[in-house]
Amino acid sequence: MKCPICGSLSGHRIFKLCENMKILGGNFPNTPAYIACCEKCGLVFTDTEAEQKDFISYYKTSAYAPKYFDMFGEEETYDYYNHLLELITPYIKKESIILDIAGAWGELDEYLIKKGYLNVTDLDPNEDCIANARNKKINGILADSTDMKQIKDNSVDLVILNHALEHILNVEDSINELKRVLKYDGYVFLEIPNAEGYVSEESAPFNFLTYEHVLHMTMNDIANIAAKYGFKIIDKGFYYKKVSNYPSIYSIMKKGRNGDVQFSDIAEKSIKAYLEKSESSLLQFINPLKVSQEPLVLWGIGASTAILLEVFKECNVVQLVDRNPKRQGIEFVLNGQTHKIVAPDAVGNGTIVILSIPYRDSICKQIRNMGLDNPIVMLK
Known part of the structure; x- marks a missing residue:
């Protein structure tokens, strides 16, 4: 197994996730997948024989991206987008070039345009999502984060990676592409699920271990991404994403210097506690059905x-x-x-x-x- 962030080949498995991941598509290998932990940096990730191209195929053809306004209503969706805008406003101007990676249906992009930010691009591998964005007069690029050749070097003021990185196995190619298109004085907004918070949530058993999420990260992992790929963290914090009931963490970063990756066992301890809680809760639900x-x-x-x-x-x-x-x-x-x-x-x-x-x-x-x-x- 190889750590998606630090590249270490030293790791151990925590939990068997499934016999295979073919629910995501017939192209996925007929082999088990596991939740694993890197012994160098502590990242918790999915250990699978599937490759990034398999997941890209899934997002192109089979995945259904949620439409926040339909699922959660205007009030909660606008509350969330207001939160995002409040965080990024200090780092952008109305004329800033903004790239929303894995922007799906372009709902956030449409919101930003209505707020006066006219140079917003939705990048997503799904044709239906990009067609929807273009129908709303949003600039849409059909591509994935590992290959953004349609975007020029040093051309973007703000890259938004909002609840997208946890879906990416090939972190190295994605971050290198992100860094290529980002201006020297540009910024990255990153928001991801907070694995440390899983166990505290009152949710269905194993809810946070969706096959789509191949990385389960904490603040230490954000720091390691910054160190590994040469970014400086400008701001960071915790946030509860009410529109999908996810404990989350965010960071604002800009280009900086490379540093050393640091180890933390917080993610592994948190995931193990969450697994124990999920198994206990599920047994209480299942046992009466077994008996009846x-x-x-x-x-x-x-x-x-x-x-x-x-x-x-x-x-x-x-x-x-x-x-x-x-x-x-x-x-x-x-x-x-x-x-x-x-x-x-x-x-x-x-x-x-x-x-x-x-x-x-x-x-x-x-x-x-x-x-x-x-x-x-x-x-x-």
Whole structure:
């Protein structure tokens, strides 16, 4: 295994994440993935035979980026964007060139343009996202962070990497590209989930170990990125991202000098505590279902929930359901039985267990709108 930040080959595995990551796409290798820890810097990351190109393919074709306004409403979304603007305002002018890496649907970019920042670009590998941005008259570039050749050297005043870095295995290429396009006196805004805060959150078991997040970072990892790649940290802090219920950390950086990577065991201790809490909580939920052996329909099989399927192996699972057509047909073996993910209109009898936390309200509404009267339970 190789640490995505410091490059060390010394590490150890903490937890088996899954037998394979094929829920993200058929191009992913049919081999297990693990949560691992670097013994040089302490970064916690996903140890997988999958490569960056596999994840890029997933984000191009299969991933569904959330639309904040649809999921969380205007008030919470604007509160979040106001928070971001407050942090970056001291470092930009109305005419500044701003690059939003992995900007998805361009919602933040549209907000910034309405605030008078007209030179904003949304860069994302997903064609639908970029088409949506362009339809809103936002400059959109179809590319990923490891290859931004469409952007000139030393041309960007502010690079926004907002809840994107945790999705990137190839940190070196991404940061080097970011540094190439950034002006010498430009700034980087980085916000990521805070692994140290996972255990304190009242969320569904294993919720923060989505397959999409291949890095689980703390402030020490931000400091190590700055040291490894030659940045100076100007500002940093903690923030609770209410729109997706994530404890988060942020940093403002500019080009500086390289330094030494420092070790910290905070991330490993935090992840181990979170794993213990998740396992305990899940057993309390699962045990009654094991005893009753009532038929279960597991609804919402995605990157954040496939990790949960193994714990249902002693339950009476009769169906797996997901509304994403690109996941339908993927097979899982539970208790010796092979189950294919089916579409919602194929749901039969059984208690519906909603696995997806972010989408549970919309799933529940969909179930009732379909006229289904199955009992519904949700992970807590």
